[in-house]
């Protein structure tokens with residue numbers, strides 16, 4: 001990481017807040033802000049968190065669902081355990097991992113959230129295309145697992161493939177909107193697709 005990036009991050013208020021509150025990453029505040037605005041996760045929900053490491057979204061999700069709810073976290077990277085969260089390690093672009101998660105989710109889940117991001121290679125177009133491909137993987141997973149009426153959230157990078165992705169999500173959910181929470185840095189091209197009311 002460049003030193004200037006590390007210095008800038010340490011000055012960042014969400015980074016400081018995350019450190020102080022015990023969230024594993026400043027990304028926690030993106031999910032908190034999205035949920036405050038759109039109400040995608042509720043008490044008692046069964047949530048699957050895709051691309052979950054280091055785990056701050058899962059920490060937030062487990063607080064939101066409470067004791068009656070359930071959270072499964074999936075990532076290709078190793079992730080430290082979180083109380084109340086089932087961690088599954090694997091690459092979501094690999095069909096085997098889909099099968100092992102389906103064992104856990106075969107009765108349906110209420111919400112799928114995905115903060116999956118590709119390893120950035122510096123080529124904007126390629127990074128964008130890879131992020132859309134991961135967002136499509138998340139959508140495919142949600143189509144197979146989310147119950148009717150359930151909700152979906154996925155991260156993507158803005159670019160020319162984004163409108164077609166929005167259409168794909170819109171065709172499956174009653175409500176679909178792109179959103180950038182305040183906690184996303186202003187220089188970031190990331191955008192979150194918020195979708196509610198899965199139609200099947």
Ligand SMILES: C[S@@+](CC[C@H](N)C(=O)[O-])C[C@H]1O[C@@H](n2cnc3c(N)ncnc32)[C@H](O)[C@@H]1O
Pocket residue numbers: 024025027028050051052053054055056057058074075076077090091092093115116117118134
């Ligand atoms: C921005 S981080 C997620 C941060 C997380 N939401 C949090 O709050 O701690 C993106 C994650 O996506 C994961 N990821 C990217 N591609 C993946 C794939 N094909 N399968 C599983 N995880 C993937 C990466 O390993 C990385 O941990």
